[in-house]
Amino acid sequence: MALSLHLTFLFLTTIMLALSLTVSPTTEFSTTILDVTASLHPQQTQPNPTPPPSSSFTLQLYPKHSLHNPPQNDYHSNFLAQLNRDKARVNSIAAKLKLAISKANESEVRPEYLSSPVTSGESQGSGEYFARIGVGQPPQNYYLDMDTGSDITWLQCKPCERCYKEVDPIFDPSGSSSYAQITCDAPQCRQLDNKPPCKDNKCQYQVNYGDGSVSTGDFITETVSFGKTGSVPRVPLGCGHFNVGFFTASAGILGLGRGPLSLPSQIKATSFSYCLVARGSNRSSTLDFNSARPDDSVVTRMLSNPKFASFYYAGFTAISIGGQRVPVPVSTFEIDSSGNGGILVDSGTVVTRLQNQAYEAVRDAFTSLTPNLPRVPGRVLIFDTCYNFSGLVTVKVPTVSFEGEGGKSWTLAAEAYIIPVDRNAGIYCFAMAPTQETFSILGNVQQQETRVTFDIANSLIGFSPNKC
Ligand SMILES: *[C@@H]1O[C@H](CO)[C@@H](O)[C@H](O)[C@H]1NC(C)=O
Numbered sequence: 001m002a003l004s005l006h007l008t009f010l011f012l013t014t015i016m017l018a019l020s021l022t023v024s025p026t027t028e029f030s031t032t033i034l035d036v037t038a039s040l041h042p043q044q045t046q047p048n049p050t051p052p053p054s055s056s057f058t059l060q061l062y063p064k065h066s067l068h069n070p071p072q073n074d075y076h077s078n079f080l081a082q083l084n085r086d087k088a089r090v091n092s093i094a095a096k097l098k099l100a101i102s103k104a105n106e107s108e109v110r111p112e113y114l115s116s117p118v119t120s121g122e123s124q125g126s127g128e129y130f131a132r133i134g135v136g137q138p139p140q141n142y143y144l145d146m147d148t149g150s151d152i153t154w155l156q157c158k159p160c161e162r163c164y165k166e167v168d169p170i171f172d173p174s175g176s177s178s179y180a181q182i183t184c185d186a187p188q189c190r191q192l193d194n195k196p197p198c199k200d201n202k203c204q205y206q207v208n209y210g211d212g213s214v215s216t217g218d219f220i221t222e223t224v225s226f227g228k229t230g231s232v233p234r235v236p237l238g239c240g241h242f243n244v245g246f247f248t249a250s251a252g253i254l255g256l257g258r259g260p261l262s263l264p265s266q267i268k269a270t271s272f273s274y275c276l277v278a279r280g281s282n283r284s285s286t287l288d289f290n291s292a293r294p295d296d297s298v299v300t301r302m303l304s305n306p307k308f309a310s311f312y313y314a315g316f317t318a319i320s321i322g323g324q325r326v327p328v329p330v331s332t333f334e335i336d337s338s339g340n341g342g343i344l345v346d347s348g349t350v351v352t353r354l355q356n357q358a359y360e361a362v363r364d365a366f367t368s369l370t371p372n373l374p375r376v377p378g379r380v381l382i383f384d385t386c387y388n389f390s391g392l393v394t395v396k397v398p399t400v401s402f403e404g405e406g407g408k409s410w411t412l413a414a415e416a417y418i419i420p421v422d423r424n425a426g427i428y429c430f431a432m433a434p435t436q437e438t439f440s441i442l443g444n445v446q447q448q449e450t451r452v453t454f455d456i457a458n459s460l461i462g463f464s465p466n467k468c
């Protein structure tokens with residue numbers, strides 16, 4: 001018989017009554033149910049998306065493993081590899097910010113963050129979600145890693161000086177009638193901030209991702225197609241002839257950052273939104289441009305970093321555990337004039353990182369409300385709060401929510417913060433981790449099954465659960 005453990009307030013109360021304690025228990029807190037069995041076997045039901053308004057563009061969005069198809073029995077080592085990529089991702093974000101904040105030159109920042117000058121490429125290809133986008137005329141479809149943390153969209157391009165293996169045939173400019181070189185005096189070329197020398201009046205781009213991975217080649221314009229929903233001509237793209245450090249099956253990167261050369265900026269999108277399907281799910285979802293924010297979205301201000309324009313920061317006002325606000329430093333939510341602090345929303349970071357003091361407060365609040373959950377002592381990978389749920393069917397856990405404007409709260413599904421780390425052993429962890437940096441990152445585990453809308457026109461970010 002499967003055990004069902006409901007570690008509820010009532011359960012506590014019962015014990016207290018049994019022990020004839022007269023003190024009344026602590027105030028009640030809000031809980032939600034983690035379906036332990038289901039989080040091992042995510043639903044495979046097909047989504048039923050409502051058709052977006054005609055002025056909007058939609059791309060299909062796929063979780064990474066639908067291209068890679070890792071062996072199902074090796075969940076633990078896949079996850080370990082994913083966390084290593086994630087660490088590199090966080091380091092690369094930190095390196096970008098350090099560089100922007102200190103205005104130091106790259107050579108000064110790198111050694112601190114890079115274990116080796118050799119390309120690791122681990123921070124990219126940790127994109128985790130791929131969008132299917134058409135390039136050229138006639139359009140050829142490519143998988144691109146969706147990246148809210150960088151601006152330039154590029155794909156591998158023939159002739160290859162150095163290309164990695166991708167699932168689609170490599171883009172061949174000679175097969176497209178709309179391919180056009182950007183010249184060196186063009187405004188778009190001047191907007192590039194890391195520009196290799198011009199070659200025969202052909203603008204060259206280079207993107208360094210801070211972890212040693214690099215893509216460089218011609219900066220061009222192409223027609224970009226959004227499935228059957230439309231196309232936009234003359235979008236600036238990197239045609240990458242030299243691409244190293246990307247361990248991914250995709251053709252390149254879809255830059256959704258906030259800078260002027262990103263895809264949303266270039267197609268003058270008023271908004272874009274995505275919904276990341278649950279980890280391990282086989283479903284696809286959508287990346288929409290110009291579509292309205294779902295009515296039930298919890299919104300935050302979209303904050304800007306004065307030293308680094310490309311990142312999106314969500315101006316949450318509080319974090320609550322079990323419905324009770326956790327005392328965290330104000331700097332967790334605000335970006336100061338030197339560019340420190342704040343919570344950036346990143347599609348490519350897996351596990352949410354909280355600035356250390358905030359993390360400790362959140363974790364302590366969570367553990368204080370879960371005294372009876374079966375803990376696993378010590379750390380498991382990057383997590384310090386783990387549980388042994390083997391044999392259990394459901395577990396009741398305190399809610400985790402982020403507060404936005406108007407005091408409204410975005411409450412996460414239990415699966416978005418209690419995740420299986422070792423399936424065979426039934427080990428689950430509280431899926432957030434501390435960082436010694438000044439900033440925090442809202443990762444994609446926490447964003448899963450939520451439609452996140454970047455409302456550029458109104459400088460708001462919306463979070464609407466169950467919208468994949
Ligand atoms: C970059 O760093 C080197 C070595 O520390 C220094 O000599 C140079 O002046 C720096 N350049 C800039 C633009 O700060």
Ligand SMILES: *[C@@H]1O[C@H](CO)[C@@H](O)[C@H](O)[C@H]1NC(C)=O
Binds near residue numbers: 044280281282
């Ligand atoms: C996902 O779908 C593919 C093809 O439909 C199938 O081979 C694979 O086993 C599925 N994976 C999971 C986790 O269900």
Ligand SMILES: *[C@@H]1O[C@H](CO)[C@@H](O)[C@H](O)[C@H]1NC(C)=O
Binds near residue numbers: 376388389391425
């Ligand atoms: C988890 O609990 C099960 C059942 O109580 C036990 O057999 C197993 O050894 C535990 N695993 C760990 C890692 O503590």
